[in-house]
Amino acid sequence: MIYNKLGKTGLEVSRLGFGTMRLPTFNSNDEINTEEASKMLEYGIEKGINLIDTAYPYHSKTLEGSGNSESFVGEFLAENNLRDEVYISTKSPSWAIESEDDFEMYLDEQLEKLQTDYIDIYLLHSLTVPDWYKVKDLNVLDFLDDCLSSGKVKHVGFSSHIEVDYLIEIIDEYPKWEVVLTQMNYLDEYYQSGIMGLEYLKEMNIGSMIMEPLRGGRLVQNIPGEINDLWNMAEVKRTPVEWALQYLWNRDDVDCVLSGMTSLEQVKQNIEIASTIDKISEYDRELIREVARTYRGFIGNRCTRCGYCMPCPQGVDIINCLTEYNIAHMLGDPKASAMQYFTLIDDDSRADSCVQCMECIPFCTQMLNIPEELQKVYEYFGSEFDHF
Numbered sequence: 001m002i003y004n005k006l007g008k009t010g011l012e013v014s015r016l017g018f019g020t021m022r023l024p025t026f027n028s029n030d031e032i033n034t035e036e037a038s039k040m041l042e043y044g045i046e047k048g049i050n051l052i053d054t055a056y057p058y059h060s061k062t063l064e065g066s067g068n069s070e071s072f073v074g075e076f077l078a079e080n081n082l083r084d085e086v087y088i089s090t091k092s093p094s095w096a097i098e099s100e101d102d103f104e105m106y107l108d109e110q111l112e113k114l115q116t117d118y119i120d121i122y123l124l125h126s127l128t129v130p131d132w133y134k135v136k137d138l139n140v141l142d143f144l145d146d147c148l149s150s151g152k153v154k155h156v157g158f159s160s161h162i163e164v165d166y167l168i169e170i171i172d173e174y175p176k177w178e179v180v181l182t183q184m185n186y187l188d189e190y191y192q193s194g195i196m197g198l199e200y201l202k203e204m205n206i207g208s209m210i211m212e213p214l215r216g217g218r219l220v221q222n223i224p225g226e227i228n229d230l231w232n233m234a235e236v237k238r239t240p241v242e243w244a245l246q247y248l249w250n251r252d253d254v255d256c257v258l259s260g261m262t263s264l265e266q267v268k269q270n271i272e273i274a275s276t277i278d279k280i281s282e283y284d285r286e287l288i289r290e291v292a293r294t295y296r297g298f299i300g301n302r303c304t305r306c307g308y309c310m311p312c313p314q315g316v317d318i319i320n321c322l323t324e325y326n327i328a329h330m331l332g333d334p335k336a337s338a339m340q341y342f343t344l345i346d347d348d349s350r351a352d353s354c355v356q357c358m359e360c361i362p363f364c365t366q367m368l369n370i371p372e373e374l375q376k377v378y379e380y381f382g383s384e385f386d387h388f
């Protein structure tokens with residue numbers, strides 16, 4: 001295993017972190033196959049993974065309720081006497097916070113589930129811009145100060161899918177942020193905070209943890225023929241997983257890549273890749289860019305995310321509605337995109353809030369009939385998440 005310093009935390013973390021949102025399950029998302037999942041964690045830790053990432057809602061029945069991932073991790077570490085061998089990263093459910101007292105209430109519940117007195121890395125989970133303003137008004141920064149001084153939490157940060165301007169705004173408001181968990185893979189360099197966000201983290205010496213390195217598995221499953229043809233042109237032959245992971249580990253602004261693994265086979269495969277230094281040549285880097293361009297050719301509409309159509313008087317988040325629809329077509333994975341669509345876009349900002357007033361149409365730089373496109377989005381995703 002290869003280890004990196006996680007920004008100013010000073011922690012030496014394995015460059016592969018164990019994500020626990022996609023553990024093997026039985027019939028439903030909340031029924032973790034603990035026997036199989038335990039074998040995976042045991043193997044991972046034995047081979048040098050020292051960061052386990054979980055969150056309050058992982059492996060819950062719904063998207064946002066209390067999940068079983070934290071309890072499983074807590075039980076596994078306690079039973080095997082491994083708590084001090086790993087760093088635990090978990091997250092405060094920022095969307096669920098309604099009062100100042102809620103911060104502490106969730107943290108205490110999480111400590112109990114995890115069977116520990118402290119959390120190494122505590123992140124505000126999936127901060128949207130409205131949630132950031134909400135938790136700030138509820139004095140979240142005082143709460144984080146208290147967590148750090150009491151020792152319940154060793155390092156604080158946030159996870160987010162926001163655009164780079166907001167990422168920078170949030171980082172600049174609190175000098176004690178030490179870690180940010182952000183989405184990155186070779187398709188997403190200019191999506192959400194993208195590479196500009198990573199560069200800013202590096203500049204501020206904030207540890208970077210990466211989510212969605214395989215785009216929920218879509219970069220490595222059912223690869224279209226055009227993409228396989230491109231990979232066959234590479235100077236060094238790699239598997240799709242190797243391309244995706246080594247792309248990230250070739251960046252000096254990536255500290256730890258979280259992979260949500262579902263089988264022991266995946267754990268073994270990822271550990272082997274994480275233990276190999278594989279410098280990608282300039283030719284192969286250009287090939288990765290060509291693969292990304294080809295994937296983008298499969299999109300469902302021409303929205304460039306320029307933002308000229310916003311704001312919509314009804315509050316529809318036109319850009320992200322169209323983007324998630326595009327991603328679903330590009331990667332052929334409705335479930336993963338639906339999860340993003342329903343978690344990242346507020347109830348009132350989804351496609352079904354469009355009243356077809358037509359006001360946005362003249363502003364579209366791509367001449368899209370936006371309400372018609374939103375209707376397609378609505379027909380595709382529906383009005384509620386029912387993909388579990």
Ligand code: SF4
Nearest residue numbers: 312354355357358360
């Ligand atoms: S047509 Fe729909 S998206 Fe466009 S401005 Fe009107 S309500 Fe908003």
Ligand code: SF4
Nearest residue numbers: 303304306307309364
């Ligand atoms: S103006 Fe058109 S291309 Fe630009 S974000 Fe809006 S829908 Fe997309």
